[in-house]
Amino acid sequence: MPSSQLPGPCRPRGPGGLYPSETALAAPFLPGRGRPRPAVRYPRGRRQGGSLGNHEPAKRRPRVERLDARQEGGEEKGEGGRAGHGRTRGPQQVGDRDDRRDGRRGPLLLAQEVRRQHRRVTEDGFLRPSLSALVPYEPGKPVEEVQRELGLERVVKLASNEGPYGPFPEALEAMTRSAGELNRYPDGGAYRLRVALADRCGVAFEELAIGAGADGLIDCLSQAVLDPGDEIVCGWPSFPSYVIDAVKLGAVPVKVPLASHRYDLPALLEAVTERTKLVYVCTPNNPTGTMTTRAELDDYFGRVPEHVLTVVDQAYFEYIDEPDYPDAIAEHFQAGRRVLVTRTFSKIYGLAGLRVGYAVGPADVVTAIGKVRRAFDLNTQAQVAALASLDAPGELTRRRAANREGREQLGAILQRHGFAPVGSAVANFVYAETGEDGQVLFDALLREGVIVRPLAGFGAPEAIRVTVGTDEELAFFDEALGRVRASAVTW
Incomplete structure (x- = not known):
């Protein structure tokens, strides 16, 4: 007898315990081609009809038992129309038994019990225990948030190691040209950018x-x-x-x-x-x-x-x-x-x-x-801007030189105000030991309109990190730090 005609438990299985006709290809999402059909395992002796293989149509579908409030006599819904959520209502109509009064486990009490169990699972083990000790990454505070909270007109952000000069002019032009294409999904594989970068890197x-x-x-x-x-x-x-x-x-x-x-x-x-x-x-x-x-x-x-x-x-x-x-x-x-x-x-x-x-x-x-990787995680503007930036070597050289000068200036400012900057820094920021709680200095500078980075989350609670800014931004930081150091109240 051919193996396809054997009873379910007797048929040979393929990889992962699936029958050959039920095996689906596990592959990354391919834009424009639809999502891959996931592999589905059905109970023994039960086959799903359709186009997964050359076999007879199924007589019944796999059964999924769902415990909710839908029972004979009606469907219990809240205001949003979803079963098992929202406020409960009274008996369905005159003559219906009110199960809340006679102590029996009717549909209403069953739904309430399900909700109680759901809350208990959420509180006592629904979430992964390993996440309880996880401290999420906390990005630098946005300028608008500080202005709104403290009522400040000017705020200088020197916290997140961003470049102070904005995108290259070539990148801005490329983004302007591509703006009319934003009704379309981006190239999911970023083909042109990948080709250019691979060529640039020699890989x-x-x-x-x-x-x-x-x-x-x-x-x-x-x-x-x-x-x-x-x-x-x-x-x-x-x-x-x-x-x-x-x-x-x-x-x-x-x-x-x-x-x-x-x-x-x-x-x-x-x-x-x-x-x-x-x-x-x-x-x-x-x-x-x-x-x-x-x-x-x-x-x-x-x-x-x-x-x-x-x-x-x-x-x-x-x-x-x-x-x-x-x-x-x-x-x-x-x-x-x-x-x-x-x-x-x-x-x-x-x-x-x-x-x-x-x-x-x-x-x-x-x-x-x-x-x-998430599909379409690199949007159209990002792709064209990055590609255009590769064709501006002169701007890259200019910014590198400006950063070196700014880093030396920033180190001198920190040293002049009594801090100990790391002298061997080579990036676009300076790390400095404060000798005190870095969060206190962060709060004091914030009130002066300067955002720096306290480093307790990095494992250095007595240090701060300051990003190299423009000459004007560094002068503003110098003045603000001077006021903070002179104040016995805030520091």
């Missing part, structure tokens, strides 16, 4: 991933790689998303203290175990602004175990002109090291509000990132 198309900022790609990488109990290793204090994304998935973050505000790569290697999947090297490090040298990274890659994927986060790559700063794509990925390098358009390119990031790494890892 294959399938070795470059694109996403909503470098942090969005780190989130996708975590989803693609980490299982509960796996470990990630990073320096600390460093970018909080490494830890947050791991904890969300039940993985274990191992935080290795910095050495003199710098990543301690030998200590990172000592923290690696057989459970380690990812090691993060943030260079320049956020929030301290210090870099890992070429020799240090060379030594690290000569010793790191093969089962580990190293993530080199170079979000501030374009700001750096130090001769000893390594290009991790050219010097390590192209040399065959097991590494994923992340970069972004949010900093020197001035596109933080559009969220564009990219990563270069092994093709299988890039493919996995694409499977968990």
Whole structure:
């Protein structure tokens, strides 16, 4: 007898316990082609009719039992028309039994019990226990929020490591030209931008991933790689998303203290175990602004175990002109090291509000990132602006030079007011030890119209981070900090 005619329990099953005709392809969403049909497993001896295979139509569908208020005698609804929600009403009509009075478990009491059970599950175990200790990333306060809360006319934001000059002129022109196309979904694969970036980086198309900022790609990488109990290793204090994304998935973050505000790569290697999947090297490090040298990274890659994927986060790559700063794509990925390098358009390119990031790494890892990445996460304006920004090398050079001057000016301001800035910073911000609670200084400066970054969430409660601004913004910060330091009330 052919296997297709055997009783359900006797038929051979395919991968995952499914019958061959019931197996569906698990694939990433392809824009314009519809969503893939998920694999569905039906009870033994029961087949679903339709076009999933060459077999007879089903006599009945899989049964789904749902416990709600719909029973014989009517449907209990609240004001919104949804069963089991809203206020309860009285008996259906004259002559109906009011089950609330005679103590029997009729439809009304059953619905109320379901709602009580739902509340109890939500309070006592519906949410994942691992999230109870998770502290979400808290972005810098928006200018408009501070103006509204404190009634200030002028507020200068030096908190989020944004570029102070806005998008490149070429990017603004490209966005203007594409504005008439915003009624259409964007290119889900960002093909033109990926081709341009792959060519710029000297890698294959399938070795470059694109996403909503470098942090969005780190989130996708975590989803693609980490299982509960796996470990990630990073320096600390460093970018909080490494830890947050791991904890969300039940993985274990191992935080290795910095050495003199710098990543301690030998200590990172000592923290690696057989459970380690990812090691993060943030260079320049956020929030301290210090870099890992070429020799240090060379030594690290000569010793790191093969089962580990190293993530080199170079979000501030374009700001750096130090001769000893390594290009991790050219010097390590192209040399065959097991590494994923992340970069972004949010900093020197001035596109933080559009969220564009990219990563270069092994093709299988890039493919996995694409499977968990949200469809259309890179909008049309983001794609054309990033593409146009690649064709403006002169603007990039000008901004790099202006940032170096501004960073030196900012360090001098902090030092003049009695703080200890990290002298080896190379990015577009300065980290400074205050000797006191950084949150207190943050609050005092906020009342003066300046937003800086307190760093308790980064693991440095007595430090602040200040972004390089324009000359005018830094002068405003200098005056505000002087008033705060002179006030015995607020500081």
